[in-house]
Amino acid sequence: MILAPTLEQELRSVYLLAGLNPVQFDNMMQTSRVIELAEGENLFNQGDHAKQFFLVRRGQIKLFRTSPEGYEKVIEILVPGQTFAEAVMFMERPSYPVSATALHASELVGFDSATFVDILRQSVDSCFRVMADMSIWLHSRLNEIEALSVQNATLRLTNYLLQGTPKDARGPIDVALDLPKYVLASRLSVTPESLSRILQNIQKSGLISVEGQKIHIHDVEGLRNYGTGHPGGKTR
Structure with missing residues (x-):
């Protein structure tokens, strides 16, 4: 993917990419792509093999699960600047635990999970930086889950x-x-x-x-x- 200067600056601020050195960052960009979704268009379905994680650049993405009875539960609404589907890349058999659909016309960047995992395998320092960043992210998610379960x-x-x-x-x-x-x-x-x-x-x-x-x-x-x-x- 060829980057405009503004897009490169935006992607370098993504928490998973911020700690990468220039060579690692370039490797990620070579396997990344911009994705355009129309309103209501699916990005992936619950249970699909997880090959990418994503950054929302424009629009809104709805993450949801569907029960066997067909009921939909919205897990999160993602807005520009947020990433998602990054945690599943570390599973032995990575698959998306939710479905993702565009609520409005949206633009995303899809990052190749296998490339990112290979970078972490080759660099202990990068691996620990990502672990620290993901721990902060997980802590914020736990706070939100607690709020949803405790508050009326x-x-x-x-x-x-x-x-x-x-x-x-x-x-x-x-x-x-x-x-x-x-x-x-x-x-x-x-x-x-x-x-x-x-x-x-x-x-x-x-x-x-x-x-x-x-x-x-x-x-x-x-x-x-x-x-x-x-x-x-x-x-x-």
Whole structure:
């Protein structure tokens, strides 16, 4: 893959590639490719042989699992700058544990897993750097899993609405939902009906108003309190 200067700089900042020396980085680029996906197009399916890991450059990628009964559970929504499918390259028989589909027209870079593993086999230093970076990534994922399992549905939703909002913000602010509501419901581990009820309850409190995919937050601090049940919020 021939790199434009801006793309090369972007790829060198990817945590898995940041510790590679110039020769190792060039080896990775020779076996990498840019992938364009249309809205709704599959990248891979659950159980497929895992030959690549990926970086999202544009759009959104939905990772999900499908139960034997046909129910879909959204595992994660990936946005530009995020990588995925890197951990499976270290399995004895690597296969993707989830399916991946483009929510919108998307552009990715696919990296050859076998090339990367060969680099690690040849360099102990590179191997330890990657292990350290992946440990940090795993720690952040564990924190998210803990939040999803411990928090109630209302707190999960209010945290989602407030993510990226400065801690000292008071409101009002507008939040655009960048996901279809059924996808957001699955991501938050609630049914679409439950998500609608929670939104309606918060709206009745006067803290937000809903206009299609846009949420008007009238009182940021009040919404934080509402989610936690602290004084100033409304207990469900």
